[in-house]
Amino acid sequence: MSRILIVDDSPTDSYLAKKCAANLFAEVQAVHDVDGVFQELLAFKPSVVVMDLMLDDTKNGISLIAEIRERDDESSTVPIIVCSGRSMPADKLIAANAGASAYIVKPITTEALAEACALLIPGFTPPPA
Structure with a gap:
């Protein structure tokens, strides 16, 4: 079953x-603060995580990705797609170096999400349009 966890502090995004x-997914869960991310990773067991770079004053997406990658459980290997309004190559490189699997520039679209997921999730095929 395909599941996606969305991590973004903006209600609109x-x-x-x-x-x-x-x-695209059978189950969709969203977390609006960094405190709930680790609990949801273990309880929800997403197939992929979509995460904003700018989350709150205490933690940004880059440090959160690095923290997830350093964990000693199955959540450390979940694909992470950064979804950010920042589009500079340096931002994409920083995200990749932290452990991001892919990068989408906001505003997110179903097509961009499907394309990234098809590359990251074995056997993922978007439903027909």
């Missing part, structure tokens, strides 16, 4: 990501 993801 989270809503849009959920709308796009609902077209």
